[in-house]
Amino acid sequence: MGGPDRSLNPVMALTLLLWGFTMIALGEPLWPLIIAVPLAVYSKLLFALLPAYAWLSIPPFLVLLVLYGFEAALETTFRVVLVAFIFTASIGLVNPLDYVALASTLKLPPAAGLTIPLVFKLTLYMRYTVSEAIAALTGRGFKGLKLYTKLPIPLTVHVITSSTMLAEALHQKKLSKPPWKPKLGPLDAAVAAYILAATLITLIF
Amino acid sequence: MGVFTVENVWVKNILRDVTLNVEDKVTSIVGPNGSGKTTLLRVMAGLIKPDKGAVKRPGKIGGSWQNPYFSFTKPTVLEELSETVGSKSEALEILRSMGLENLAGKSPFTLSMGQARLISIILAVAWKPEAVILDEPTNGLSCGWKARVWRLLRNMNTTIIIASHDVEFAFTISDKIVVLNEGIVVGEGSPRDVLEKGYLRTLGLPEPENWRGGL
Numbered sequence: 001m002g003g004p005d006r007s008l009n010p011v012m013a014l015t016l017l018l019w020g021f022t023m024i025a026l027g028e029p030l031w032p033l034i035i036a037v038p039l040a041v042y043s044k045l046l047f048a049l050l051p052a053y054a055w056l057s058i059p060p061f062l063v064l065l066v067l068y069g070f071e072a073a074l075e076t077t078f079r080v081v082l083v084a085f086i087f088t089a090s091i092g093l094v095n096p097l098d099y100v101a102l103a104s105t106l107k108l109p110p111a112a113g114l115t116i117p118l119v120f121k122l123t124l125y126m127r128y129t130v131s132e133a134i135a136a137l138t139g140r141g142f143k144g145l146k147l148y149t150k151l152p153i154p155l156t157v158h159v160i161t162s163s164t165m166l167a168e169a170l171h172q173k174k175l176s177k178p179p180w181k182p183k184l185g186p187l188d189a190a191v192a193a194y195i196l197a198a199t200l201i202t203l204i205f
Numbered sequence: 206m207g208v209f210t211v212e213n214v215w216v217k218n219i220l221r222d223v224t225l226n227v228e229d230k231v232t233s234i235v236g237p238n239g240s241g242k243t244t245l246l247r248v249m250a251g252l253i254k255p256d257k258g259a260v261k262r263p264g265k266i267g268g269s270w271q272n273p274y275f276s277f278t279k280p281t282v283l284e285e286l287s288e289t290v291g292s293k294s295e296a297l298e299i300l301r302s303m304g305l306e307n308l309a310g311k312s313p314f315t316l317s318m319g320q321a322r323l324i325s326i327i328l329a330v331a332w333k334p335e336a337v338i339l340d341e342p343t344n345g346l347s348c349g350w351k352a353r354v355w356r357l358l359r360n361m362n363t364t365i366i367i368a369s370h371d372v373e374f375a376f377t378i379s380d381k382i383v384v385l386n387e388g389i390v391v392g393e394g395s396p397r398d399v400l401e402k403g404y405l406r407t408l409g410l411p412e413p414e415n416w417r418g419g420l
Contacts, residue, residue: 131252132270132271132272132275133275134252135247135250135252135268135270135275136268136269136270136272136273136275136276136325137275137276137278138250138252138268139250139266139267139268139269139270139276139329139338140267140276140289140328140329140332141265141267141289141332141334150278153277153278154274154275154276154277154278157274157277157314158272158274158275161274
């Protein structure tokens with residue numbers, strides 16, 4: 001198993017993102033779903049992010065279930081998860097440095113391009129960190145509720161210390177003006193063709 | 206003393222048909238980077254479920270993992286240890302016996318890596334588990350601190366399993382050495398056996414120069 005595929009052009013990824021949101025807003029969520037799930041699987045991030053999807057969908061579902069009933073809760077949760085899938089597909093398939101370069105090209109601060117990929121990276125990192133902290137506290141003999149009430153303490157300290165290190169590392173990398181040659185590959189062509197076809201079908205029928 | 210039995214364990218491509226019995230007091234798992242040492246420890250601790258195979262383990266297993274700071278939850282080292290052993294006086298006595306009483310009032314999160322690792326190991330053994338699992342216990346420790354860890358572990362009446370790159374330390378402290386490479390146990394035995402059979406040399410690992418185990 002290698003790392004995730006990173007061959008999608010960032011412009012195509014943003015197009016997919018925008019198109020996906022538009023289709024959801026137009027009440028056509030099936031089209032983005034059809035492409036977002038396979039792309040998220042292809043990016044090798046879907047299964048790694050399953051706990052994040054669960055965290056994102058279960059609490060809103062429960063709240064909406066109590067407030068508005070099953071059907072409304074299911075529909076809204078579906079849309080939330082779909083947005084997460086579209087994000088995973090469109091962001092996870094792009095080399096993060098391409099976003100930095102794109103931001104530079106658009107005269108935006110280069111760090112702005114890193115924001116979204118960082119969120120994904122941090123989600124994976126958080127998953128690893130939580131399991132490390134659970135292992136450490138289990139090794140001290142803490143179990144059950146006691147373990148989970150103590151868990152936020154080392155995690156909070158870790159967030160503070162690792163944020164400092166991350167800031168230093170980004171500064172060291174000097175992410176100012178990397179050379180960037182935008183390329184369109186077969187994956188971009190496939191995504192573009194799908195977006196075009198789905199949009200035409202929606203408009204015609 | 207706890208006994209571990211690992212039978213034909215597979216974890217993806219990381220561990221491949223690993224079979225192991227741990228009955229000795231101190232067992233060290235050595236091997237190059239990426240050989241599966243940490244994964245094997247996690248399987249033995251019950252933190253990872255193997256894809257195939259079975260593991261028998263004691264009920265109470267203590268552990269200190271690669272980041273010692275995750276073990277801390279209290280404002281001072283003394284409070285941390287008091288919570289585990291039940292009283293401040295006993296906690297202070299343990300710190301004194303280790304020559305660490307100067308750390309009692311310090312925040313565990315501000316300790317150096319070596320100090321934090323030692324406190325994390327003390328916390329892992331202080332609740333008297335049947336076995337203790339230690340991942341790279343000598344990382345970031347100077348010779349003096351390693352000697353303290355050695356004394357602490359050898360004076361315990363508990364099964365101890367260590368994963369380490371530190372071949373010198375592993376040979377000095379262990380009754381049994383397990384050599385792991387690419388997820389396969391390539392050799393095991395007493396430190397003397399492992400050296401005589403040349404398992405470390407075959408893998409390009411350094412042999413312990415200062416080990417005086419009778420060779």
